[in-house]
Structures are given as C-alpha cells and as structure tokens.
Amino acid sequence: MPERPLPLVLIGPMGSGKTKLGRRVSARLELPFIDTDADVVAKHGPIHELFAREGEASFRAKEREAVAAALRERAVVSLGGGAVLDRDTQHDLAGASVVRLLVDEATVAARLGAGGARRPLLDGGGIDAWARIAAERRPVYDALADLVVDTNRGTAAQLTDLICDWWRNDA
C-alpha cells in the first residue's frame, strides 16, 4: 500500500507532545516540519503577550491563518492545542493524515512543569484548567483522529517509530 496523505498532522491537548514528536517524525520521514504555534510567534510575538494584548479571539484568527497555510504543505504539522476548534481547520483536516496524541493528567503535570512556552489558558488554573480544557475538547480530537497514540507509555523514539510506520503503511 502507498504512503498515507500529507500533511501528516499531530493534534492533542497542551503538553501531549505534538511539538516534540512532530519534529522527530519529520526528521525521520525527511519532510519539512511546521509548528503552527512557532509560526504565530515568528509573525506576532509570544502567544501569552498576544493573548494579553489582543485577547483570545485575535489569537485564534492569527492561528487560523498560520494553520491554513501549514495545511497546504507536504509536511509534518504540529497544531496548537486549540486549533482544531476552528470549523475551517476541521474541514481542511479531512484530507490529511491526523494523529491524535493522548496524555493523562498525571503524566502531563510533570511535563508542563518542565518549562518551555507559557500557556496563557493555564495561567492561574494549572493542571485543573488543563483537565477541564482537555475534557471539553476530547470529542473534537477523537472525531478528527485517523490514528490515536497513547504517549503515557513508551519512549519518544518508540512513539516516533509507531507514527512513522503507520504513515508509511508499514504498521
């Protein structure tokens, strides 16, 4: 069987590993890597500053622009955690290979504490806010998924292999 369609898109909640695994998968498949959060930051500055300055709706509009451009590419694309809420993005994902990353609250608590980008939707709410947002979005992630990957177990190398084998139809 031939390879699955491109782009190969990673979706899932904050801290599920979209950026980390997306970068590794793209290197393995020798495809370009696009992280839509990084594209928004490159064009508009840090996401927490954009939220503070212009509010979430403005961030979502800018995010949608970055996502629309990314989903036209033959690339591995890691979406921001909330990007899948946009109806046009849901429509664009119909032709893509969509990998949904799962992570439990206990696992993600350690990951989110590890530093990295500030996440404005968790400001003040921490892991409780993460759990509420993840539960709200679960049906959307599940409906869009072509492959579900549990990131609570296994190394990043094993998870990368699993995604690459699936995309190549070797799984």
Ligand SMILES: Nc1ncnc2c1ncn2[C@@H]1O[C@H](COP(=O)(O)OP(=O)(O)OP(=O)(O)O)[C@@H](O)[C@H]1O
């Ligand atoms: N499978 C994994 N095992 C161990 N640590 C991981 C794994 N996946 C991600 N991490 C770590 O968890 C943190 C969050 O990962 P990452 O930034 O890739 O998540 P994300 O899904 O892109 O989150 P966001 O939606 O906020 O962009 C990072 O410190 C990363 O190194």
Ligand SMILES: O=C(O)C1=C[C@@H](O)[C@@H](O)[C@H](O)C1
């Ligand atoms: O889940 C979300 O809504 C977000 C996730 C991050 O990737 C960023 O896109 C931003 O912090 C919002």
Ligand SMILES: [Mg+2]
């Ligand atoms: Mg990310």
